Amino acid sequence: MSGALIPVHPIEPLAGAVQVAPAPTPETRLVDTFDRPLHDLRLSVTDRCNFRCVYCMPKEVFGKDFAFMPRDEMLSFEEMTRLARISVAHGVEKIRLTGGEPLLRKGLEELIEMLAALRTPAGRPVDIALTTNGSGLSLKAQALKDAGLKRVTVSLDSLDDATFRAMNDVNFPVARILAGLEAAHAVGLGPIKINMVVKRGQNDQDIVNMARHFKGTPYILRFIEFMDVGTSNGWDMGAVLPSSEVRDRIHAELPLEEMAPNYTGETSRRWRYQDGGGEIGLISSVTQSFCNTCSRARVSTDGKLFTCLFASEGHDLRELLRNGSSDEEISAAMGAVWRQRTDRASQLRSAQTGAVRSPGGKRIEMSYIGG
Ligand code: SAM
Ligand code: SF4
Ligand code: SF4
Numbered sequence: 001m002s003g004a005l006i007p008v009h010p011i012e013p014l015a016g017a018v019q020v021a022p023a024p025t026p027e028t029r030l031v032d033t034f035d036r037p038l039h040d041l042r043l044s045v046t047d048r049c050n051f052r053c054v055y056c057m058p059k060e061v062f063g064k065d066f067a068f069m070p071r072d073e074m075l076s077f078e079e080m081t082r083l084a085r086i087s088v089a090h091g092v093e094k095i096r097l098t099g100g101e102p103l104l105r106k107g108l109e110e111l112i113e114m115l116a117a118l119r120t121p122a123g124r125p126v127d128i129a130l131t132t133n134g135s136g137l138s139l140k141a142q143a144l145k146d147a148g149l150k151r152v153t154v155s156l157d158s159l160d161d162a163t164f165r166a167m168n169d170v171n172f173p174v175a176r177i178l179a180g181l182e183a184a185h186a187v188g189l190g191p192i193k194i195n196m197v198v199k200r201g202q203n204d205q206d207i208v209n210m211a212r213h214f215k216g217t218p219y220i221l222r223f224i225e226f227m228d229v230g231t232s233n234g235w236d237m238g239a240v241l242p243s244s245e246v247r248d249r250i251h252a253e254l255p256l257e258e259m260a261p262n263y264t265g266e267t268s269r270r271w272r273y274q275d276g277g278g279e280i281g282l283i284s285s286v287t288q289s290f291c292n293t294c295s296r297a298r299v300s301t302d303g304k305l306f307t308c309l310f311a312s313e314g315h316d317l318r319e320l321l322r323n324g325s326s327d328e329e330i331s332a333a334m335g336a337v338w339r340q341r342t343d344r345a346s347q348l349r350s351a352q353t354g355a356v357r358s359p360g361g362k363r364i365e366m367s368y369i370g371g
């Protein structure tokens with residue numbers, strides 16, 4: 001990975017608590033081969049999780065003997081912040097902490113504090129968000145807010161306790177997630193989004209219940225199509241309930257109308273209740289690709305840079321972080337990867353199976369790359 005001939009932003013030395021990234025010039029504006037900018041960074045802070053969601057970390061694969069990442073292979077908070085600072089100089093304005101379950105990473109608040117000190121070239125704070133299964137939110141919401149977290153997205157696949165316990169597969173009750181949501185709302189970690197992965201035959205009977213429950217509340221419910229990420233979740237097209245069907249089922253009981261997107265490249269299509277009861281989101285990751293506007297990079301817990309959820313290999317940034325490379329060298333390496341990016345895996349789904357054919361046939365698991 002070398003980018004010696006590619007112009008890079010000089011990275012400013014640390015100046016006090018707040019770190020402002022230099023403004024890009026036309027020469028340093030970073031876009032990939034399809035002219036997509038780098039806007040969004042997902043940092044996976046752990047590959048571990050206290051849930052075993054059937055569509056993500058099924059027990060049969062992620063059992064007692066599963067070898068999770070050793071501690072010394074994980075990036076430290078300082079290393080993550082350094083990559084984040086370099087990414088912000090490249091145009092990143094949004095950082096999402098994910099995993100695994102990010103709240104399992106000890107001292108996560110310290111990382112949030114460090115990220116909250118970053119400033120975009122325009123001098124704005126970076127938008128810092130967190131995706132969590134919500135199991136630890138009741139305890140941690142206040143500390144996360146105090147550290148500078150702006151908002152959370154909470155995964156919740158059903159309000160029916162038996163269905164939810166079966167989907168998280170560790171017998172975790174719905175009531176504790178609802179308590180976590182309330183705690184997050186009470187400290188102002190909003191707007192709070194709720195992610196429901198819809199698996200046909202498992203929780204699709206709960207779609208309208210979920211919509212009804214969260215209608216008229218401050219929470220924005222989003223329905224995600226079950227995706228073929230990784231190789232362990234037993235995905236098949238038959239278990240995917242297309243977003244269009246989700247919309248039709250809700251619309252039949254609670255009439256909806258489409259809304260304009262918040263910004264170009266928004267992965268979620270927005271629909272609102274005609275009676276003013278708020279909005280929902282539909283994320284059609286399988287049936288309607290959004291590769292055209294995908295501006296997301298992911299960094300795994302061990303410091304590999306992935307430019308697509310379906311990439312088979314990442315680019316090792318940890319080696320550069322630990323071998324004495326300068327910020328400029330790391331910046332050049334990241335820039336070179338992004339400039340060469342050609343990913344559009346979802347757009348290239350197989351017409352026969354609906355599945356993505358990953359390069360080299362290898363697939364990275366969602367819990368490792370960060371959802
Ligand atoms: N543990 C956290 C959580 O569950 O919110 C963060 C990591 S999780 C991998 C991030 C998101 O990916 C969650 O909303 C989860 O529901 C979603 N996800 C995981 N596997 C998926 C799959 N096969 N298809 C669609 N979404 C999936
Ligand atoms: Fe854990 Fe999140 Fe994956 Fe569920 S979706 S197993 S909570 S990482
Ligand atoms: Fe982005 Fe890859 Fe998903 Fe397409 S398939 S939207 S390029 S992550």
